[in-house]
Amino acid sequence: MTIRPQRLRRAQLAVPGSSEKMIRKAAASAADHVFLDLEDAVAPSEKAGARKKIVEAFNTLDWGRKTRCIRINDFTTKYAYRDIIEVVEGARENLDTIMLTKVKTPADILFADTLLNQLEQDIGLTKSIGLEALIEEVEGLQNVEAIAKASPRLECLIFGMGDFSASMGVLIKPDGKVGPYPGDVWHYSRFRLVMACRAAGIDPVDGPYADFRDPAGYTEEASRSLTLGCVGKWAIHPAQIDWALDVFTPNAGEVARARKLAAAYKEAEAQGLGAIQVDGTMVDVASIRMFGAILKQADLIGM
Structure with missing residues (x-):
């Protein structure tokens, strides 16, 4: 039986890895988990520099009890393998998990697992770095059960409804709202992801809510995902941290x-x-x- 680290994931705060100011604020925040982003929030010309800023931040800032994570670029890009190598070699034990993006098959998990096995042996790491995976493509949801069981390193799956809506062709209006639908358009996707996670013994996490000025909308979405079995939700803005903590902290x-x-x-x-x-x-x-x-x-x- 695999024994994975038990981590709080009520509020997972997204932070651009290229912004030293935002990274410092994130370290001092109330979030349970902070992921420093190397993917969508960082321009191609800034990615190499962002890796160095992330390593510096993990090695020098006080993160308290937070889970320290990086979100890397997906494996179809030229950036992903260097994202892993440079941050792992630089941050070493100060990195807890790596978030994989646009995961479509178990092979994506196995590639990262193999690379980490080699890195940890090579540099003599004293701990095993965990993996987290975003399910945000149609293929990913189709293969979610196999993905969830792909590696003992895998600690959680996250439903990324933004890219998933594009992958599915879901109608998204210019204001970011989903078109008319009688119910929760994400119910099946969330439910299936939660089932796959529970069967594999890992954490299910709900993804972003784009309007950070809408506490009622965020709370409604978070409450739905909690009811289905999710343990937390993303915060794409610091204002959303308290909303997530309120929903996912038991009475x-x-x-x-x-x-x-x-x-x-x-x-x-x-x-x-x-x-x-x-x-x-x-x-x-x-x-x-x-x-x-x-x-x-x-x-x-x-x-």
Whole structure:
């Protein structure tokens, strides 16, 4: 059984790897996870310089308990392999995970895994660097189950609805809103990604919400993804960090009640009982499984 690092991913903050100012602010933010971007947010002429800025930032700034991640360019470009090599060799143990973009097949995961195996041996890293993968192409969603199980390094999948909408030909209006549709146009995609992640024992994460001046819209999308089983959502602007934390942080009262029920069941089980009643609620082994997600998140947060 693969034992992966347990990380908080309630708010994953996206930061251009070319902006030293934004990187410093990100290090001091309340985000659980920060990924310094080498892909869409960085112009081709700035990519080589951005790698150096990222290494410097990881090696010199205080990131607290945050997960430190880079988002690399996709493997159809000439930049991806150098993104991995230069940042891993430069940041070493100060890099936690690498986010792969436009993942279409398990081969993309295996390429990164093999390259990291060689790098870690060559430079004598004392830890294993994790992988995260964006599902943002039609082929990626078609292969999501195999992708999710492709490597023990893989820690999470992220649904990237922006590029996915382009890949699908979904109608996106000039204001960034999806055209008329009776329901959540992303329901199937999110649901399938979450199922693949849970079957593989990795984290499902929801992607970006473009309008950073719309807390109600962001919160609605985040709440939908939480209900389906996601553990967090991207923040493309610092304003969205608190919105994500609000949605994906369990209610303290619910956590306390879940712990009370779990403790009562554990005591009853020791006495040979399979089901008990606590304050009018029937509790059995299935109930304890249902509390699991809330209690795991609470434990990671330190609630």
